[in-house]
Amino acid sequence: MLLGKRRSSLSLDSNKYWQYLQLSKAHKLQSKNITPYRYYYTNSQSYYELVKSVLRHYPNFEFRYEAVQGMQDVSEGVVVSTSQNTYHAKWVFSSLAVIPPKNTLSIRQHFRGWYIRTQEPSFDDQSIRLMDFRTSQQDGASFFYMLPLSPYQALVEYTVISKKQYEESVYEQKLEHYIKQVLGIAHYELLHQKKGLIPMTNYRFPRRSGKHIMRIGTAGGMTKACTVFTYKNMLEDARQIVRQLEKNGQPYYKTRPSTRFRFYDNLLLYILKNHPMAARHIFEKMFSKNKGALILRFLDEKTTLWEEASLFISLPWPPYLNALWSYYMPDMLKLNFSWTWTKPGYYANKQSTEAQ
Numbered sequence: 155m156l157l158g159k160r161r162s163s164l165s166l167d168s169n170k171y172w173q174y175l176q177l178s179k180a181h182k183l184q185s186k187n188i189t190p191y192r193y194y195y196t197n198s199q200s201y202y203e204l205v206k207s208v209l210r211h212y213p214n215f216e217f218r219y220e221a222v223q224g225m226q227d228v229s230e231g232v233v234v235s236t237s238q239n240t241y242h243a244k245w246v247f248s249s250l251a252v253i254p255p256k257n258t259l260s261i262r263q264h265f266r267g268w269y270i271r272t273q274e275p276s277f278d279d280q281s282i283r284l285m286d287f288r289t290s291q292q293d294g295a296s297f298f299y300m301l302p303l304s305p306y307q308a309l310v311e312y313t314v315i316s317k318k319q320y321e322e323s324v325y326e327q328k329l330e331h332y333i334k335q336v337l338g339i340a341h342y343e344l345l346h347q348k349k350g351l352i353p354m355t356n357y358r359f360p361r362r363s364g365k366h367i368m369r370i371g372t373a374g375g376m377t378k379a380c381t382v383f384t385y386k387n388m389l390e391d392a393r394q395i396v397r398q399l400e401k402n403g404q405p406y407y408k409t410r411p412s413t414r415f416r417f418y419d420n421l422l423l424y425i426l427k428n429h430p431m432a433a434r435h436i437f438e439k440m441f442s443k444n445k446g447a448l449i450l451r452f453l454d455e456k457t458t459l460w461e462e463a464s465l466f467i468s469l470p471w472p473p474y475l476n477a478l479w480s481y482y483m484p485d486m487l488k489l490n491f492s493w494t495w496t497k498p499g500y501y502a503n504k505q506s507t508e509a510q
């Protein structure tokens with residue numbers, strides 16, 4: 155967390171960005187201009203270096219790498235025990251993972267990515283490939299994602315949204331097949347790899363883990379359930395927390411609940427979890443029938459109700475009607491009037507497990 159006047163220098167400052175997105179449609183690719191939006195690339199290492207270079211100007215900051223073993227609220231703050239020390243703090247901002255309770259609508263996005271280099275120019279570096287569904291959808295919604303960093307270099311990722319992860323060799327075979335058969339690249343050099351597992355959940359992560367412990371990041375609910383985009387929300391959250399601390403000496407600020415967007419996310423999560431084969435059709439339709447900027451504004455939760463209606467009209471209805479019926483109807487039929495579009499019962503703080 156950064157306090158002080160230099161915080162503006164932490165804005166997303168990448169010079170690598172794209173204004174064209176591609177998505178598959180049957181056996182072809184469709185392309186969209188997303189102006190005035192830009193799709194930025196920033197790698198975590200350069201971001202950490204940026205943060206460190208700013209913090210170097212503040213002698214009151216220190217980095218310590220110790221495993222947190224426990225946190226206890228006391229009257230004036232928090233006592234944090236680590237493998238090496240005990241610390242006292244007025245406020246703690248914790249990004250320790252929180253596992254959503256079992257009764258939530260949760261699924262996993264898991265992926266492997268290869269940074270590859272070719273001898274010949276092989277990539278159109280004006281467009282990113284957001285979702286290329288030209289792969290089997292049997293075990294879950296699956297697609298390839300490709301960021302061309304130059305005509306000679308790209309990150310190619312195989313992503314699956316499913317209940318279970320795969321054996322390592324499955325990701326490798328899929329990536330190899332895509333690079334050779336779909337991209338038509340016979341010879342390439344594998345520079346390095348990345349892998350990830352991100353939970354997609356409608357669990358409403360409580361902000362407080364104690365009177366003086368505020369959860370941040372994914373644990374603080376900054377991950378959008380159906381896109382897993384987190385980064386931008388985290389930056390905005392950090393700005394708001396700093397503003398509150400400067401103004402009121404405490405970090406909590408009021409948020410407007412985005413009820414409609416939770417409702418849309420719930421429906422899509424339900425479809426991804428229970429009818430993953432429908433995902434391809436939904437995304438392909440959304441992309442082909444709507445303007446690029448509108449889609450991004452929708453994913454950013456900045457659209458109006460009218461814009462959302464126009465977007466939903468373009469989508470295939472049966473999976474959405476089925477999700478509405480199966481996910482929301484049981485509560486309605488039980489006349490469970492604590493029911494709302496967002497099923498707020500998932501706030502159940504005590505059911506969550508803090509992984510420490």
Ligand SMILES: Cc1cc2nc3c(=O)[nH]c(=O)nc-3n(C[C@H](O)[C@H](O)[C@H](O)COP(=O)(O)OP(=O)(O)OC[C@H]3O[C@@H](n4cnc5c(N)ncnc54)[C@H](O)[C@@H]3O)c2cc1C
Pocket residue numbers: 220221222223249250251348349350351352370371372373382383384385386509510
């Ligand atoms: C591979 C990958 C790619 C992603 N790409 C994007 C993207 O392009 N755009 C986007 O918006 N989001 C993306 N995300 C999602 C999100 O931005 C990241 O997951 C982000 O790092 C979440 O930040 P965080 O602080 O909540 O958690 P983390 O970055 O996971 O930080 C938690 C930290 O706590 C530490 N920790 C855990 N337990 C202890 C303990 N007991 N003691 C001390 N330290 C502990 C961990 O080592 C870790 O450093 C991506 C996620 C992954 C995994």
